[in-house]
Amino acid sequence: MRLVGLTGGIASGKSTVSNLFISEGFPVVDADVVARDVVKKGTGGWKKVVKEFGNDILLENGEIDRARLGHIVFSDPAKRQLLNRLLAPYICSGIFWEVFKLWIKGSKVIILDIPLLFESKMDQQTSPVIVVWVDPETQIKRLMARDGIPEEQAKNKINAQMALDQKKTKANIVIDNSGTVEETRLQFQKVLSQISRPLTWKEYALSRDGIFLLLTSAVVGQVHETKRVLKAARDTDEKDEMSKLNPNLREPFSSSSPPEDAVREEELQAYHLLSTAVGTTNHGGQLYDRSQDHHLHSSNAHSRAPLLPFPSLLSLIPFFGTPLFLMAAAKDCSETLKYQTLILKVSIHCEGCKKKVKKVLQNMEGVYKTTVDPQQHKVMVTGNVAAEILIKKLLKAGKHAELWPETKPLDIGGGGGSNNKKSKNKKPIEPSENIDNSQVSNGKDDSTQVSDKPESEASKNGSKEPPPPPEKEDEGNKSAATEGGGKKKGKKGQKENSNRSNDNKSGNASGGGGSATEVEVAPQEASKKAGAGGGVAIPPTFNFPVYTTSQLPSYLVSYNSMQPSMSHGGAYYTALPMLQSSYIYSTASPCSCYTCSDENSSACSIM
Numbered sequence: 001m002r003l004v005g006l007t008g009g010i011a012s013g014k015s016t017v018s019n020l021f022i023s024e025g026f027p028v029v030d031a032d033v034v035a036r037d038v039v040k041k042g043t044g045g046w047k048k049v050v051k052e053f054g055n056d057i058l059l060e061n062g063e064i065d066r067a068r069l070g071h072i073v074f075s076d077p078a079k080r081q082l083l084n085r086l087l088a089p090y091i092c093s094g095i096f097w098e099v100f101k102l103w104i105k106g107s108k109v110i111i112l113d114i115p116l117l118f119e120s121k122m123d124q125q126t127s128p129v130i131v132v133w134v135d136p137e138t139q140i141k142r143l144m145a146r147d148g149i150p151e152e153q154a155k156n157k158i159n160a161q162m163a164l165d166q167k168k169t170k171a172n173i174v175i176d177n178s179g180t181v182e183e184t185r186l187q188f189q190k191v192l193s194q195i196s197r198p199l200t201w202k203e204y205a206l207s208r209d210g211i212f213l214l215l216t217s218a219v220v221g222q223v224h225e226t227k228r229v230l231k232a233a234r235d236t237d238e239k240d241e242m243s244k245l246n247p248n249l250r251e252p253f254s255s256s257s258p259p260e261d262a263v264r265e266e267e268l269q270a271y272h273l274l275s276t277a278v279g280t281t282n283h284g285g286q287l288y289d290r291s292q293d294h295h296l297h298s299s300n301a302h303s304r305a306p307l308l309p310f311p312s313l314l315s316l317i318p319f320f321g322t323p324l325f326l327m328a329a330a331k332d333c334s335e336t337l338k339y340q341t342l343i344l345k346v347s348i349h350c351e352g353c354k355k356k357v358k359k360v361l362q363n364m365e366g367v368y369k370t371t372v373d374p375q376q377h378k379v380m381v382t383g384n385v386a387a388e389i390l391i392k393k394l395l396k397a398g399k400h401a402e403l404w405p406e407t408k409p410l411d412i413g414g415g416g417g418s419n420n421k422k423s424k425n426k427k428p429i430e431p432s433e434n435i436d437n438s439q440v441s442n443g444k445d446d447s448t449q450v451s452d453k454p455e456s457e458a459s460k461n462g463s464k465e466p467p468p469p470p471e472k473e474d475e476g477n478k479s480a481a482t483e484g485g486g487k488k489k490g491k492k493g494q495k496e497n498s499n500r501s502n503d504n505k506s507g508n509a510s511g512g513g514g515s516a517t518e519v520e521v522a523p524q525e526a527s528k529k530a531g532a533g534g535g536v537a538i539p540p541t542f543n544f545p546v547y548t549t550s551q552l553p554s555y556l557v558s559y560n561s562m563q564p565s566m567s568h569g570g571a572y573y574t575a576l577p578m579l580q581s582s583y584i585y586s587t588a589s590p591c592s593c594y595t596c597s598d599e600n601s602s603a604c605s606i607m
């Protein structure tokens with residue numbers, strides 16, 4: 001918003017020029033009109049003036065006799081100063097409300113016609129300042145003619161103000177009104193082009209639209225920040241909950257200090273992310289650039305906004321890089337759209353079991369795709385639901401389930417990029433590095449030990465893919481990579497799938513860590529590799545964990561699967577000691593499948 005100051009001497013021609021502005025469509029706030037309004041009968045200004053100047057200045061109707069009061073104040077400087085002191089607050093607030101009403105309407109340029117602009121120092125709030133100048137002889141003549149007053153009175157009025165020549169020196173623009181009205185109009189046209197020039201950055205920020213944009217940005221920023229903090233809190237809660245469920249899990253990280261024994265990169269990254277979210281550490285983390293957010297918090301400079309009710313809003317001006325900020329917010333939003341594929345081992349014995357498992361999982365919020373391979377008892381679930389929740393749900397439905405050994409979650413939604421990068425830097429985990437050989441390691445750790453090649457083709461491809469959400473459909477036994485590929489992934493996904501199949505056949509379970517397409521390692525092959533590599537021991541055949549339905553399977557993972565964006569794929573597993581299981585997974589169906597259905601669950605005793 002541009003506040004243009006228009007001033008001059010008494011009878012210099014201010015009203016004449018302001019009428020030209022009005023004819024051009026500019027809104028004008030006239031201080032003389034405001035000054036009249038604030039002394040109307042019964043107002044606060046009226047009461048003050050009557051109290052100080054007495055009832056003698058009142059007309060019969062109770063209104064102030066302006067001519068009488070004018071005579072008093074223009075001939076007595078002390079009385080004039082008293083009147084000014086009494087009315088100044090009312091006049092100022094009156095001008096403010098007039099400006100505010102125009103601001104609400106969306107006016108971008110407002111003309112403030114204020115005779116005492118310099119005297120009241122309101123010129124500091126206006127730019128540019130236009131002074132309507134007239135030569136002294138013409139001024140006195142016009143004043144005497146207009147007001148019908150003698151020269152002496154006219155001189156008193158003129159002398160009650162700052163000298164017009166002095167005002168001229170303070171002006172940004174001077175209009176000489178000594179000539180004809182037409183000459184003044186010509187000058188006005190030139191002034192008009194200056195007044196109508198595009199708003200400056202600051203002027204726009206003070207306009208209604210600018211303030212609205214700033215507020216919107218601030219709200220978006222606040223929502224963005226709140227969302228991130230909530231995510232961090234949920235992440236912490238989740239870890240706490242899992243720790244309670246299984247005390248063998250690692251302690252959740254403190255948000256104030258990194259774990260000293262955090263040897264795995266993903267753990268450190270999880271720490272950074274968590275602590276960055278709650279703002280307790282430096283913001284130099286590689287995972288999340290909060291530089292955009294600094295704009296929101298860093299500025300304490302409270303500039304004063306001219307005549308505006310929200311001076312502190314100016315502190316938001318550094319935040320004006322809205323497009324950049326919105327891009328950051330959009331980036332964060334897109335990160336929340338990440339999905340992962342979890343591979344579970346579920347007791348499936350017949351077609352009915354398969355249907356039931358599918359139905360249970362598909363009905364879960366956050367599950368986007370379920371693929372069941374009854375032969376291998378393998379269920380691949382794409383979505384953003386934590387493994388333990390899936391397992392609990394299946395248990396409730398009477399289906400024994402656990403995480404598929406030697407697998408890691410697939411980050412279908414684009415987290416592969418960062419993971420892939422990490423995989424390049426990943427160093428093999430030494431047996432002494434906080435990994436218990438008695439534990440069954442996750443795929444990530446295994447892969448660093450057993451992989452023959454540092455990075456598979458699939459992982460390279462996977463990291464470059466954009467994050468399309470998987471479609472909610474069941475496509476049988478397609479690979480997880482293909483399933484999650486979405487439209488764009490189409491051909492590439494198939495290629496990845498074949499790559500992965502080849503890997504599995506040859507046993508090259510590359511596991512750079514975080515590749516979206518490196519899903520699983522054939523158990524036998526992986527165990528051979530593990531044995532050969534001397535790393536984490538994997539038994540040649542499956543040992544299935546024993547647990548009752550009140551317990552969670554010992555493959556419970558402690559990565560942030562609910563909020564994959566918080567972990568950026570830097571999931572960490574803590575595999576628990578594998579126990580000899582009495583639970584039987586049989587590829588042979590123990591029941592007659594045509595009698596076994598979801599509707600007829602009693603037909604299959606296992607189901």
Ligand SMILES: CC(C)(COP(=O)(O)OP(=O)(O)OC[C@H]1O[C@@H](n2cnc3c(N)ncnc32)[C@H](O)[C@@H]1O)[C@@H](O)C(=O)NCCC(=O)NCCS
Nearest residue numbers: 009010031032035066067069070073087114115116160161
């Ligand atoms: C003295 C009053 C009653 C005279 O009223 P009147 O109707 O005769 O004149 P009007 O209000 O139209 O003012 C005419 C011009 O006088 C000059 N003027 C008015 N008040 C003052 C003042 N206090 N000091 C110097 N000049 C003044 C201005 O140039 C103004 O344009 C009235 O001007 C008044 O109440 N003045 C105090 C309020 C004020 O300061 N007004 C100026 C607004 S910035």
Ligand SMILES: Nc1ncnc2c1ncn2[C@@H]1O[C@H](COP(=O)(O)OP(=O)(O)OP(=O)(O)O)[C@@H](O)[C@H]1O
Nearest residue numbers: 009010011012013014015016142146177179180181
């Ligand atoms: N260029 C001009 N030629 C002739 N007369 C003019 C010209 N400009 C203004 N006047 C006359 O001079 C008088 C004062 O002009 P105007 O009312 O515009 O001055 P003002 O600065 O608004 O006065 P005030 O300070 O009292 O509000 C008016 O009677 C007006 O008609």
